[in-house]
Amino acid sequence: MAFRLTSAPFVRPRNLGFLPSLCAIWSGTRSRNLSTDYSVAQSIYNTNHDEIEEPLKTQFFLDNKFVDSKSSTWNKVLDPATNNVVTLVPDCTNAELVAAVDSAEQAFKSWRRTTVLTRQQIMFNFVQLIRRDWDRLAASIVVEQGKTFADARGDVLRGLQVAETACGVTSQLTGELLEVSTDMETRNYREPLGVVAAICPFNFPAMIPLWCLPPAIITGNTIVMKPSEKDPGAAMILAELAKEAGVPDGVFNIVHGTRDSVDFILDEPRIKAISFVGSDAAGGYIYSRGCANGKRVQANLGAKNHAILLPDASKTHALNAVAGAAFGAAGQRCMAVSVLVTVGSTDGWIPDLISMAQKLVVTGGFEPDADLGPVITPQSRERIENLIQSAADEGATVDLDGRGYRPEKFPNGNFVGPTIITGVKPGMKAYETEIFGPVLVVVSVDSLDEAIKLVNSNRYGNGVALFTQSGSAAAKFQREIDAGQVGINVPIPVPLPMFSFTGNKGSFLGDLNFYGKSGLEFYTRPKTVTSLWRSADAAEAEKASVNMPTQS
Numbered sequence: 001m002a003f004r005l006t007s008a009p010f011v012r013p014r015n016l017g018f019l020p021s022l023c024a025i026w027s028g029t030r031s032r033n034l035s036t037d038y039s040v041a042q043s044i045y046n047t048n049h050d051e052i053e054e055p056l057k058t059q060f061f062l063d064n065k066f067v068d069s070k071s072s073t074w075n076k077v078l079d080p081a082t083n084n085v086v087t088l089v090p091d092c093t094n095a096e097l098v099a100a101v102d103s104a105e106q107a108f109k110s111w112r113r114t115t116v117l118t119r120q121q122i123m124f125n126f127v128q129l130i131r132r133d134w135d136r137l138a139a140s141i142v143v144e145q146g147k148t149f150a151d152a153r154g155d156v157l158r159g160l161q162v163a164e165t166a167c168g169v170t171s172q173l174t175g176e177l178l179e180v181s182t183d184m185e186t187r188n189y190r191e192p193l194g195v196v197a198a199i200c201p202f203n204f205p206a207m208i209p210l211w212c213l214p215p216a217i218i219t220g221n222t223i224v225m226k227p228s229e230k231d232p233g234a235a236m237i238l239a240e241l242a243k244e245a246g247v248p249d250g251v252f253n254i255v256h257g258t259r260d261s262v263d264f265i266l267d268e269p270r271i272k273a274i275s276f277v278g279s280d281a282a283g284g285y286i287y288s289r290g291c292a293n294g295k296r297v298q299a300n301l302g303a304k305n306h307a308i309l310l311p312d313a314s315k316t317h318a319l320n321a322v323a324g325a326a327f328g329a330a331g332q333r334c335m336a337v338s339v340l341v342t343v344g345s346t347d348g349w350i351p352d353l354i355s356m357a358q359k360l361v362v363t364g365g366f367e368p369d370a371d372l373g374p375v376i377t378p379q380s381r382e383r384i385e386n387l388i389q390s391a392a393d394e395g396a397t398v399d400l401d402g403r404g405y406r407p408e409k410f411p412n413g414n415f416v417g418p419t420i421i422t423g424v425k426p427g428m429k430a431y432e433t434e435i436f437g438p439v440l441v442v443v444s445v446d447s448l449d450e451a452i453k454l455v456n457s458n459r460y461g462n463g464v465a466l467f468t469q470s471g472s473a474a475a476k477f478q479r480e481i482d483a484g485q486v487g488i489n490v491p492i493p494v495p496l497p498m499f500s501f502t503g504n505k506g507s508f509l510g511d512l513n514f515y516g517k518s519g520l521e522f523y524t525r526p527k528t529v530t531s532l533w534r535s536a537d538a539a540e541a542e543k544a545s546v547n548m549p550t551q552s
């Protein structure tokens with residue numbers, strides 16, 4: 001079946017209509033004048049994909065200042081819709097990396113002694129400022145990451161919710177106390193670790209920095225963050241907002257770079273813990289080297305999330321949910337549904353799913369009717385297209401083929417249209433590999449038991465969803481399925497931050513998950529203090545103090 005999508009004419013997004021027409025890309029504005037004038041940045045940002053005449057360099061963030069890097073190695077950040085250069089990001093020099101840790105180490109001395117109520121007040125401010133600059137953050141994500149504006153706002157929201165939940169630290173961090181013997185009590189409470197680090201992926205430029213920053217600093221740590229070199233803009237805006245919120249100098253520093261910067265973080269003894277989100281290859285390496293160096297590491301990795309259709313499911317709801325979860329964000333979510341498992345007669349629903357997918361509009365993220373934008377790089381598009389071809393080569397059928405799609409308005413972008421491949425079997429490359437694009441592979445089985453076996457045999461264990469109207473089937477599924485996040489009629493069951501982001505098997509390395517109670521535990525360690533204050537001593541002291549001296 002041929003794949004056709006329409007490109008819409010450019011219209012300023014409805015919810016960006018109030019913005020000034022004089023728009024400068026955030027990073028450019030930042031380099032020109034942001035170190036001194038934050039108010040300018042708050043009101044001016046880009047809301048289109050126009051070419052930037054002189055792309056400026058992204059700075060790093062040290063001691064609450066934006067600083068020009070002295071690096072000789074720079075990475076281009078490209079707008080995925082056009083491949084125009086947006087900004088240049090340095091591989092920070094060793095001296096700059098050391099300076100970031102020096103600053104964080106120095107800041108820790110006073111930040112850890114700042115009362116939790118003061119830290120909470122700063123977090124309240126931070127939350128307000130993210131809300132104020134929500135559209136600006138989202139616009140930066142559209143330009144650097146390629147998401148649609150609405151989806152980019154969701155990226156910010158899911159991070160914002162972590163910051164909001166972190167404000168409840170005052171009731172989440174209370175310790176325990178027990179009198180363990182006469183006049184002797186043991187109290188157990190949690191202390192911050194010190195300097196911690198976050199290494200972030202490209203696909204959620206606001207959410208994942210916000211998975212780390214709020215829980216890390218509200219518990220009294222200081223943090224050095226390395227955003228993805230592909231889209232650091234949202235993290236830089238967050239730095240600016242953190243400063244405005246009252247986060248003291250050095251509590252939050254940002255460094256840039258690729259492998260060398262990561263190696264520095266892994267080997268720097270003053271960094272006590274690392275939060276990593278990204279690919280299996282980088283994550284496996286970071287987890288083992290970080291742990292070998294005695295650090296606490298949490299690493300969220302890749303995924304292959306299955307959605308299972310039972311014949312008794314509500315068909316319209318299920319197909320809508322699957323289409324959104326498979327193709328939204330151009331499939332570049334670790335919780336995207338990338339495998340559809342049809343049970344029994346539900347394989348007959350595929351033509352309807354194809355019709356739904358064909359209606360999705362694939363174009364630049366600022367276009368008002370955009371459903372999905374481009375993938376991150378030309379290399380990523382090529383990799384995705386090769387994986388689609390591999391499925392055809394291995395005997396599957398490409399029923400809807402999004403390869404080669406070019407929206408009229410964005411002929412140079414990294415677009416791949418929604419793709420649906422049926423007749424896929426375990427062992428095929430397209431089944432075994434995380435494609436990370438708008439590609440849904442369909443495996444057909446005869447029973448729920450067979451579907452459960454398929455999911456449980458997969459090496460990944462991030463998310464899974466079952467669509468059914470049967471409570472018994474749902475209960476059996478929930479009991480027997482081996483995945484961290486289970487959705488019943490919910491396609492992307494990512495828990496809100498009062499819970500933790502759970503994942504298992506090959507999708508997670510570590511013991512403590514991101515955010516929620518687990519996140520607070522990750523960034524703190526317990527201390528027990530056992531003290532003896534003898535009543536007898538108090539009585540003696542009282543006696544001694546109330547009697548008038550009788551000695552002559």
Ligand code: NAD
Pocket residue numbers: 199200201202203204226227228229257258259262263277278279280281282283285300301302303333334434436462501503507
């Ligand atoms: P990536 O691994 O390429 O990059 C992530 C970070 O690691 C970046 O900061 C990058 O600079 C660094 N890095 C990359 N290669 C490295 C190497 N060889 N050595 C040291 N550091 C390295 O990942 P990505 O492409 O940015 O993100 C997409 C991946 O992230 C997907 O696999 C996706 O499933 C995964 N992801 C997982 C979750 C989750 O919660 N499980 C969430 C989001 C993304």
